Amino acid sequence: MSNTRINAQLAFLTEVDKLKSVVRGTTLCDGSRKENSGEHSWHIALYALVMAEHANRPVNIDRVIKMLLIHDIVEIDAGDNPIHGNHDPVEMARIEEKAADRIFGLLPEDQRKAFRTLWEEFEAAETDDAIFAKSIDRVQPVVSNLATDGGSWPEYNVTAEQLQTRVGVKVQKGAPAIWEALKARIDRWFAEHTTAS
Amino acid sequence: MSNTRINAQLAFLTEVDKLKSVVRGTTLCDGSRKENSGEHSWHIALYALVMAEHANRPVNIDRVIKMLLIHDIVEIDAGDNPIHGNHDPVEMARIEEKAADRIFGLLPEDQRKAFRTLWEEFEAAETDDAIFAKSIDRVQPVVSNLATDGGSWPEYNVTAEQLQTRVGVKVQKGAPAIWEALKARIDRWFAEHTTAS
Secondary structure, eight states, X not given: OOHHHHHHXXXXXXXXXXXXXXXXXXXXXXXXXXEEHHHHHHHHHHHHHHHXXXXXXXXXXXXXXXXXXXXXXXXHHHOOOOTTSOOOHHHHHHHHHHHHHHHXXXXXXXXXXXXXXXXXXXXXXXXXXXXXXXXXHHHHHHHHHHHTTTTTTTTTTOOHXXXXXXXXXXXXXXXXXXXXXXXXHHHHHHHXXXXXX | OOHHXXXXXXXXXXXXXXXXXXXXXXXXXXXXXXEEHHHHHHHXXXXXXXXXXXXXXXXXXXXXXXXXXXXXXXXXXXXXXXXXXXXXXXXXXXXXXXXXXXXXXXXXXXXXXXXXXXXXXXXXXXXXXHHHHHHHHHHHXXXXXHHTTTTTTTTTTOOHHHHIIIIIHHHHHHOHHHHHHHHHHHHHHHHHHOOOO
16 A cells, blocks of 8 residues: 555545534534534434434435535535525535535545545435435534524524525425424424514 | 434434533644544544545444444543543443443434444454444544644653554554554654653
């Protein structure tokens, strides 16, 4: 085994350490601070492992976990874009493509290609594995927000309708049973925090 | 699917969020702060994925990744015990067993058993999968320390001999090529920071 190959792999693994410094919109479940994208990636890989049985269609959980381990790496260059924030999706896609070029480009060619392909599959959200992975990625912040009395929802002025459109629909597509189980808690929170206009 | 089952799974996934608040001995690769065990778990799962080809014996990388995703969960109750720190291993094992009882006990019975068994396999470090997983767990802090001019080594008064005995031997057991590739950098650092006594 050549050291050149190992050194390229270590350069990639050292570069992705920066994901631990990308701050997300949601907080930890105790509200103590905002979550970073590194620990979020661990958490949702574990979510997927525990929740695999709730996938709407059969998935290869090992592929889903790999997808989730790498899904946010482009944020090192592109930053996190909260689902309830406002950003230009075309411009974001361009920036994330460039980030993927640079960061996965640190790997040996065979691994660069494999990781890039897996990330593109996640982004496209068309295969059963990617649809389930996206559902899991969307559900974890909802659980955190419920654990912290709405968490980042007030900050982003999220309404019950918006949560359903931007999050619920996507969770339902890959893991409807999970959304079903959360729905009562979500409805209760919004009922308590929405004033008639 | 009963909500009872999903609620148990969500209770577990919410509880393990606390792993993001368990602070480790090593810092991030930019030295900006100490790493937590949640983001560390993500990082080494990715390390394993990238470095699988360097395993000394054939491993099932999907099992290794699962093992690494759950390997530190007991630290929520037991805390992190730096490899170069001093603690009573028998007492620590007792505390970690109790933590495993409590935390994995939040899961539905079939998953409690599966996760507990996988964690015990990791701890025993006897199977090829567990030996490789342990190697990866040990090598990541070394890379971080090298990236930050020795990182936590001065704090723990680590000598070259101690690093070889407590870390090197274990990395070599599961992934000798990785240790080989790091050896020159490690030797250089200790040569520059060790004064003749």
